[in-house]
Amino acid sequence: MLVGIIGKPNTGKSTFFNAATLLNVPMASYPFTTISPNFGVAYLRAKCVHTALGVKDSPVNSLCVNGWRLIPVKLVDVAGLVPGASEGRGLGNKFLDDLRQADALIHVVDASGSTDEEGRICPPGSRDPLQDVEFVEKEVDMWLRQIVSRDFARMARSSESGTGKLSAMLGERLSGLAINESQIIEAMQGAGVKADKPTFWTDEDLLAFCKELRLLSKPTLLAANKADLATSRANIERLRQSGRLVIPCASEAELLLRRASTKGLVEYTPGDPDFRVAPKDGLSPSQLSALELVRERVLKSWESTGVQQAINSAYMQLLGAVVVYPVEDEHKLSDKKGNILPDAYVMKRHSTARDLAYTIHSDLGDSFLYAIDSRKGTRLGADYPLKDSDVIKIVSTAKRG
Ligand SMILES: Nc1nc2c(ncn2[C@@H]2O[C@H](COP(=O)(O)OP(=O)(O)O)[C@@H](O)[C@H]2O)c(=O)[nH]1
Ligand SMILES: [Mg+2]
Missing domain, CATH: 1.10.8.470 (Helicase, Ruva Protein; domain 3)
Known part of the structure; x- marks a missing residue:
């Protein structure tokens, strides 16, 4: 699954992308390599099952931070759209190819109304973001x-x-x-x-x-960005009244928090409603006041910066994805090396136990016999529809090392 970021120029798409793909904890191995600079790895934030299962986990393909599993997912920053783009204005084949591959879209909008239809700076509140939404949608329809x-x-x-x-x-x-x-x-x-x-x-x-094809094939949410600016509030309300899924966002604030967290200056897990200044005292007075502004204008007003929520909603709400944990020992909940709940996979809506086997390894899919629900100890058939938070062992005829 791939989620694409679209929108007119200067709404904060790249800021959103840079924030969403920055994480302070390095991971051993990525499940996918990125092939071009506008493709990146973001993270889905899911309540980790280790707490409910009463075990201490040792994640391998993902991270577990303060009880949250951060699972790599793919994100692409599609180039900006301007009116008339579908007639060839500023639209390259690369753009179309990126758009084609996306299963769902995060449409980043300048909710503050401080950029015109081409993305040029204009007085805050003077541009109607709903018009931006409509023209970008129309461009996709025309394409x-x-x-x-x-x-x-x-x-x-x-x-x-x-x-x-x-x-x-x-x-x-x-x-x-x-x-x-x-x-x-x-x-x-x-x-x-x-x-x-x-x-x-x-x-x-x-x-x-x-238009119907777009709604079916490119489910979209609006990331109402620049929510830190005063003119955004009324516009966000109007965007919501249009019936679309709207997530207030402050990409720049998220980028600031993630960078400060990377340097160990604050304690912050992406998606959190607040942060803590780390005991290590490395923040200058101006950095401190910038962070305080984030707290006042973003976190207290909107509960979070919205960037993580947008990624989560794109995968979980728009695409109906589920997070599943395959294990090799259904009693210890471990892999062969003894890592507890090592992997978490984000699977498409309607995925089955056999699909999970194929995702792990094609041999495992080919030689699939049955699966085991580790919580109940019951057998599951190949067509069992995976549910969110399932912990599953795949039994196959394949001998794997
Ligand atoms: N106030 C505010 N400005 C933002 C935010 N996100 C991005 N910007 C600014 O918007 C401008 C365009 O951002 P950029 O990410 O390059 O936009 P893109 O053209 O859509 O990729 C930059 O000056 C950013 O600093 C935000 O959350 N709040
Ligand atoms: Mg950009």
Whole structure:
């Protein structure tokens, strides 16, 4: 799974990305290497099961900090969108490819209204962030329309003459976007277009269909950034009233806290409602007052900086992901080396016990026999749907070292 950050320029996308991908504790091994600078590793914050299970854990593929499991997940900072982007303005293939790969989106908005539609600085409160939201969404719709309309007339004709099925042909066209035929049928219904009369579709029908496709294939939340600025509050309320999922954010504050934490100057776990100045006294008066401002304008007002909450919501709410802990010894809850609850995996919605086996190793998937729920000691079949916080042993015929 991959979450992408989108938005117009200067809303704080890179600040958000830099904050979300910075962590003070180095990890032994990353499950994925990053291939380009705008791809990074962020962390999902999940209540670790070790407390409830009454054990002391020794994490390997993730971290456990103050009872929170921080599990690596992928994040991509997609380049900024300006009005007209889908017609080629400032939109490279790289942008489209990054967007295509994302399973869900965090749309970073300048909630303070202090940047115009192209991202130029303007007086705080003078730009309506809801308009930004709408134009960025429309650009994504139009980009989808370009893909859909390529060869659409021919597909429409052959569908009406019975030589092909439109949903199947579109399914092939959109498979690279991880959009399947049943979603296409759903999008046609959602848009209220006639599936059996595609040659009659108007431009508006096509765009309405693409909007539905976007909602299905790129579930999105709004990170209402710059929440530390006074003009943001009323705008955040308005954004919420639009019915979208909105998370107030202060990316710059999160970056400050994570950097201070990296240097051991504050105690702060990403997503916390507050921080503590570390006993080691290394903060200058100006650093102290900057941190105090973060506490006053962000943490006390919004409960957190929102960056971690946005990552969590993107994976857990938008994508319905679950966190599962595979173990090799279901009694000790350990791997072969004796590490307790070594790994935590973020799995897609509807993943099964066999999917988990494949995620660990393809051999384990191929030779899967059954799984064991370590809490109940019961056997689980290959199709068992994984639940959040499951601790599971996979039993297979494979001999693994
Ligand atoms: N007040 C405030 N400014 C922010 C925040 N996040 C980012 N900025 C500022 O917004 C500007 C643009 O940030 P950047 O991350 O480069 O935006 P991008 O173009 O969307 O990647 C910079 O001057 C940041 O310092 C925030 O949470 N609060
Ligand atoms: Mg940027």
